[in-house]
Amino acid sequence: MRKRLAGLLLVVVLLLVTVALSIAVGSRFIPLGDVLDALGGSGDPDDVLTVREMRIPRTVLGIVAGAALGLSGALMQSLTRNPLADPGIFGINLGAAAGVVLAITIFGITAPAGYVWFAFLGSVLAMLVVYGASAGRAGTNPARLALAGIAVQFALAGVVQALQLSDRGALDQMRFWVVGSLANRETDTLWSLAPFFVGGILLSLVLARSLNALALGDDTARALGAGVGTTRVLVLVAVTVLCGAATAACGPLAFVGLMVPHIVRSFTGPDQRWVLPFSMLLAPVVLLGADVLGRVLARPSELQVGIVMDVIGGIVFIAIVRARRVVHL
Amino acid sequence: MTTTSSSARVGNAFRTVPPRSFLITLGMAVALLVAAGFTLTTGDFAVPVGDVVTAVVGQAPPAAEFVVNTLRLPRLLVAILAGAGLGVAGAVMQSLSRNPLGSPDMIGFSMGAATGGIAAILLTASGTVGTSIGAVVGGFVTALVILLLVGRHGLNGYRLVLVGVGISTVLMAVNGYLLTRAILGDAQRAIAWQVGNLSGRNWEHVTLLAIAVAVLVPLVLAFNRRMSMLELGDDTATALGVGVLATRLVPLLASIGLVAAAISMAGPIPFVALAGPHLARRLTRHPGPNVLPAAMMGALLTVASDFAAQHALPVQLPVGIVTSVIGGVYLVALLIVQRRSRRA
Numbered sequence: 148m149r150k151r152l153a154g155l156l157l158v159v160v161l162l163l164v165t166v167a168l169s170i171a172v173g174s175r176f177i178p179l180g181d182v183l184d185a186l187g188g189s190g191d192p193d194d195v196l197t198v199r200e201m202r203i204p205r206t207v208l209g210i211v212a213g214a215a216l217g218l219s220g221a222l223m224q225s226l227t228r229n230p231l232a233d234p235g236i237f238g239i240n241l242g243a244a245a246g247v248v249l250a251i252t253i254f255g256i257t258a259p260a261g262y263v264w265f266a267f268l269g270s271v272l273a274m275l276v277v278y279g280a281s282a283g284r285a286g287t288n289p290a291r292l293a294l295a296g297i298a299v300q301f302a303l304a305g306v307v308q309a310l311q312l313s314d315r316g317a318l319d320q321m322r323f324w325v326v327g328s329l330a331n332r333e334t335d336t337l338w339s340l341a342p343f344f345v346g347g348i349l350l351s352l353v354l355a356r357s358l359n360a361l362a363l364g365d366d367t368a369r370a371l372g373a374g375v376g377t378t379r380v381l382v383l384v385a386v387t388v389l390c391g392a393a394t395a396a397c398g399p400l401a402f403v404g405l406m407v408p409h410i411v412r413s414f415t416g417p418d419q420r421w422v423l424p425f426s427m428l429l430a431p432v433v434l435l436g437a438d439v440l441g442r443v444l445a446r447p448s449e450l451q452v453g454i455v456m457d458v459i460g461g462i463v464f465i466a467i468v469r470a471r472r473v474v475h476l
Numbered sequence: 477m478t479t480t481s482s483s484a485r486v487g488n489a490f491r492t493v494p495p496r497s498f499l500i501t502l503g504m505a506v507a508l509l510v511a512a513g514f515t516l517t518t519g520d521f522a523v524p525v526g527d528v529v530t531a532v533v534g535q536a537p538p539a540a541e542f543v544v545n546t547l548r549l550p551r552l553l554v555a556i557l558a559g560a561g562l563g564v565a566g567a568v569m570q571s572l573s574r575n576p577l578g579s580p581d582m583i584g585f586s587m588g589a590a591t592g593g594i595a596a597i598l599l600t601a602s603g604t605v606g607t608s609i610g611a612v613v614g615g616f617v618t619a620l621v622i623l624l625l626v627g628r629h630g631l632n633g634y635r636l637v638l639v640g641v642g643i644s645t646v647l648m649a650v651n652g653y654l655l656t657r658a659i660l661g662d663a664q665r666a667i668a669w670q671v672g673n674l675s676g677r678n679w680e681h682v683t684l685l686a687i688a689v690a691v692l693v694p695l696v697l698a699f700n701r702r703m704s705m706l707e708l709g710d711d712t713a714t715a716l717g718v719g720v721l722a723t724r725l726v727p728l729l730a731s732i733g734l735v736a737a738a739i740s741m742a743g744p745i746p747f748v749a750l751a752g753p754h755l756a757r758r759l760t761r762h763p764g765p766n767v768l769p770a771a772m773m774g775a776l777l778t779v780a781s782d783f784a785a786q787h788a789l790p791v792q793l794p795v796g797i798v799t800s801v802i803g804g805v806y807l808v809a810l811l812i813v814q815r816r817s818r819r820a
Contacts, residue, residue: 231638276808279812280811281811289634289638290634290638291811291815293637293638294637294811295807295808295811297582297641298803298804298811299808300804301746301800301803301804301807302801302803302804302805302808304800305796305798305800305801308671308797309789309791309793309801312794312797313789313790313791401645402645450653450656451652451656454653455649457645457649458650461643461644461645461646462642462646464642465625465638465642465643468635468638468639469625469635469639
């Protein structure tokens, strides 16, 4: 208990530090004093614009999307009893991407509040295919999960590219979205997606107790009074809403949901009542940290957070695969 | 009795070809000819079969000769050669790793070659030869890194594939980074190459690929029998008088060369190296690497996919997009079928 409370304090401090860094540090250098002035609204108008109109919305988006992705990663790993479960590996992100591209090219829908429904639909379909192909009696097999995920990603990436190539206007609209980035997203997007984020987060936190019961096996869970089928469906709903909204807002971001729950479990243990809230707080630290890193590394331009996450995440993925006898889990 | 018959087979290379494999390979060759006929005759400018034949020989109407000899024939030949090379490479890698998923796509080798090629296009602004060298170097370095990460005993398990997936992800991000840093023209060229593209191939591409295939495929074929024995296990193979190290190394290097050649001329066309040998083995029902059937199936898949890419939709697509979609669906179907059969 003391370890968990200390961990909680640490994570909160880390979150505050990354938020401060995300506001203070950028590809355009602004001295710290000027940043503080700009926050208050005084000082150089350029700095005020950069800090208040660009860095703050970007940071808020990072917090919300990070929380959503971290939570969904934890939910999926718990539900599938699979250490490799992640929205990216599950093909959910590309499913959402395919849905969005379809909405733009075929139906001409350009507002995020409109195409988010297509993102949901695409992510549900991708998730069901991958889950179906990898599930067995005792959860999902990690290797089959990764394979099915890769296969679905190849197929969907082909569809997305084909649609983009067939419609130049759509390509232009999609270009900035498809990389996976927190930059230059409109504030309206965030507001129109806010209900989904809030709903998904609340639903996930409510599910913690049932997931704990489910971890003991289906029969024990039933004996403890948890609805096994209902819990599974609700988890899938929460994951879809969270990932779909995060993807609609930032484009496809992989691996946040993979690594955060691993770090969290190392000091909270398997209790979902701790794992879920911790993942929700730590994931924004990772996502914002990667975003700040991308801004600093490639000065004077910047590296999209999707690219930074893929490099870090790929290495972590290999480490997890090598560290455990994944196949026998 | 079985030992005498197998040692008799060792004595006569021709008698090792079972009739079923022979018939299947012949059937695929016929199918390939038909597909080639469709490819050469169909398009915005339809060329009758008779004109195609005379164009290849050299006395057709000028328009037909231009369309066939300059536009369609080189593209078709690159598709056949690249597909065959990928099929052979996949067959060798799957046989040596004793892993049906141990193909160059799944172990990150293709992605490494792609990264090398893109880096060559973007950083040195080089042409076909430079791209090839970049692809070969990129592929070799990636293969080396993966082997080091997997370790000696991980070759025939899922770990090989999973590490490959991880490496592919990192390399994909590197490719994305390289593309964002490039000037627009170079980036467009690299993107068109990156998805696996056969449009605008000329006789230079055909010649380079043909040399690689003509040298490396016979080399692999010479090891066909020894690789089948290696599939029985290292000890058995040694007892049968097979040099284990050479049987691993020579075909592996040859197939790395084939993948690099195919990728540098046609871009990384996904799944041909995975699905080609797989399908060939299912059809022949014969153990061993099945080098020739795999080559034929690889060529057939690539030619058919390129035909679909050109004519199935109102827009022309790069062939890599078609094989990516078909291959992805194929792999998912394979996993679902496997799961069903294991449960039963």
